[in-house]
Structures are given as C-alpha cells and as structure tokens.
Amino acid sequence: MEEETPANKLHTQIEIKPQGQEPAPSSCFNNPENNNHPEGKFPFFKSRYRQRASDTWLISFFVILHLLAFITTTLFNYLPLGSVFFQPLSENPLLGPSASTLDKVGALRRAFLAQNHQTWRLFVCPWLHAGLIHFAINISCMIFVGIHLERDYGPLRIGVIYLLSAFFGSLVCSLFVRNSPVVASSGSLFGLLGAMLSGLVRNWKVYSSKCAALAVLFTVFAINFLLGLLPYIDNFANTGAFISGLLLGFVLLCTPQVRQMSKNKAGLFEYGVKSSIKLKLDRPILRSVYLLLFLILLVGCLVAVLLGIDINHYCGWCRFVDCIPCKMWNCNDRTNACEIMNSNSELTLTCLRNGNFRVFPFTNISQARITDLCAMIC
Numbered sequence: 001m002e003e004e005t006p007a008n009k010l011h012t013q014i015e016i017k018p019q020g021q022e023p024a025p026s027s028c029f030n031n032p033e034n035n036n037h038p039e040g041k042f043p044f045f046k047s048r049y050r051q052r053a054s055d056t057w058l059i060s061f062f063v064i065l066h067l068l069a070f071i072t073t074t075l076f077n078y079l080p081l082g083s084v085f086f087q088p089l090s091e092n093p094l095l096g097p098s099a100s101t102l103d104k105v106g107a108l109r110r111a112f113l114a115q116n117h118q119t120w121r122l123f124v125c126p127w128l129h130a131g132l133i134h135f136a137i138n139i140s141c142m143i144f145v146g147i148h149l150e151r152d153y154g155p156l157r158i159g160v161i162y163l164l165s166a167f168f169g170s171l172v173c174s175l176f177v178r179n180s181p182v183v184a185s186s187g188s189l190f191g192l193l194g195a196m197l198s199g200l201v202r203n204w205k206v207y208s209s210k211c212a213a214l215a216v217l218f219t220v221f222a223i224n225f226l227l228g229l230l231p232y233i234d235n236f237a238n239t240g241a242f243i244s245g246l247l248l249g250f251v252l253l254c255t256p257q258v259r260q261m262s263k264n265k266a267g268l269f270e271y272g273v274k275s276s277i278k279l280k281l282d283r284p285i286l287r288s289v290y291l292l293l294f295l296i297l298l299v300g301c302l303v304a305v306l307l308g309i310d311i312n313h314y315c316g317w318c319r320f321v322d323c324i325p326c327k328m329w330n331c332n333d334r335t336n337a338c339e340i341m342n343s344n345s346e347l348t349l350t351c352l353r354n355g356n357f358r359v360f361p362f363t364n365i366s367q368a369r370i371t372d373l374c375a376m377i378c
Helices: 053-081 099-105 110-114 121-127 132-153 155-176 186-202 210-227 235-252 258-263 271-280 284-306 367-377
Strands: 338-343 346-351 357-360
Touching: 053 099, 053 121, 053 132, 053 155, 099 367, 121 155, 132 155, 132 186, 132 210, 155 186, 155 235, 155 284, 186 210, 186 235, 210 235, 235 284, 338 367, 346 367, 357 367
Parallel strands: none
Antiparallel strands: 338 346, 346 357
C-alpha cells in the first residue's frame, strides 16, 4: 500500500456560523440623522420627526378655541360700556376685562359653586384668560411646548393629557377659590409641562442636552407661576394640572419614536412591530401605579368639590399662593358696600368701610359694574 502523503489528503474547510441568532434589531434612533449625535442621541427640542406640520393640528385647534373664548370675553366687556375693550391696569393689571365680565363668561367664584351650584363653570374656566398679557404669554408657551409634545407623541395622547389636566386643575381650583373670580386657562399649559418633564425622565437615555431642556421647562414654569400671583389667575389650578400632567405622562408617554418604527416596517411580524408593542407595554406595574394614583386624586377632588369643601378654612396662608397683595392691584375677596350718589350725570361711590370715594362721569351702569368699582375703591 502506498503511504498516504499530505498532498493526497483531502482537506475540507468548514465554516461554522452561529445559528439561532437574529440580526441585531435596529433601534428607533439608529438612523443617519441620529448618527450625527453621540450614541444615537438627539437634543430634546430637535427630534428628527418634527418636520410634519400635520402633526400639530390638535394644538392648533386648542389655540383657536382659546382665541375665540378671549374674543368673546372682550366683546362681553365692550358691549355694556361701549367704549373700552380692556379695563385700566389699576382694575385689571393683566389688561383685561372687569370682574363682572369674567363672572358672566364663566369664571370660578366660591359663591357660584357653593350657593348656586353652577358646576358648568368647571368646564368653561379652563378656556378663559384674565387679560391680554395673560393670553399672549400663556398661548405662546402652550404653542412652544404643545407642538413639541404633539409631534413626538401624537395628538391622541397629548389631547388626553391636555383635557384631563385642564379639568383636574379646575377641580383643584374650586377647592381653594375664594369669593373673587378666577380663570384656569394656564392649567392645560402646566399639564403639558408636567407631561414634558415625565417624558424627559422616562426617556432620559435617549436625549442629549437634558440640562438645557430642564432649564427651558423651569423657565416656562416660573414665568407662568409668577403670572399666577396676580389677580384673576388661579395658581392652584396650575399646580394641580402640573401634577396631573406628570402622572399621566408616566402612564402614556412611551419612547416617542416607537410609533415611527412600526410605520417603517412592512410585515406584521417584523422586529420593529414587536419592539413597538414591547416598548409600549413596558413597566406595566409602574405605569399602573401612576394611573391608580391619578384616579385616586381625580375621584378625591371630585368628591370634595361635590361636598363643597373649602380648604381655605384649614389653610390661612394659602391665599398668598394665588394672589400677592400689592398697591397696584387688589387681592381682597371681601364683599364691600358703597354709598351711591347720582348728580349731574355723575356717579359718586363712597366706601362705607374706609371712607374712600370716587366720582365717575357716567350714571347708566349695571349693578354688577357698580360692585366692581366699589371693590376697586375699597
């Protein structure tokens, strides 16, 4: 037998490939635009999905509703007087209507809820503004924050957070409101701010420039909270709506790009769809806890409102959270009495409490307007 030489041997090279491993799933953030940022992250206010104007229809609709409500309030203030759209800054430092006009269009007041049981005001006051300054600042901030959130998370989730936060804010407002008119249109903005904070915390590893985002959030919060220290704007509604938006944000706001991932996949069972379902259902226990906490607060406040509870009886300093007394405006909610004297087409009002008086060059005004002027004098 011939001895087998190495040259005659059959050499077979077998390449062994690992089996049972799926290709690494592409992240929602692994795309050419995100590669420009370290570790696939992008700034909080520069998401790659903020190019579609159609995604902002809901916030635009809410802005139109607020604008219509503000125009209606202005007309209600103009028609009885026939000369002014806004009251002087000494009466309304926000360049807005009188207190009696706010009462007509649906502002909250303790007497309306406790005595007249006008619960419809809980649904109207979140759309009212105290004045032109309030309207300009509130709507500008709402557009800035709302458009960002709607483009990232979609109109459905943001709409739910917006409406529930506004209603929850009006419930909290009614627990602290005194016998002076207040509006709660800033509540929906604070609900969006709470949702913005929870969305940032929930997706903390996704975003870069987080400190800048927090600085913007704090600035918007501080400006509008300080604005709430003026008359006619309720800061308790703002606080309640912020808590509501924060809790609902943890419940509803999953990773913002998940919904985009599923749209870019053709097959139902491709990884993107499975990943989308998994991410939307992540942390079920924690999300259930946040939802339960929100429902407890909502039901508790609703029951307290129906029972007519006034927290001001238990908290003497709470009124300073809502309105800071100043010589430039009046935070007094006491019922004032004035002596009325008509002579030569002039109206003289004298406050019976402190003796202050003032002469007005008109006489044909309503009793509600006389009450406004009396409160301003006293």
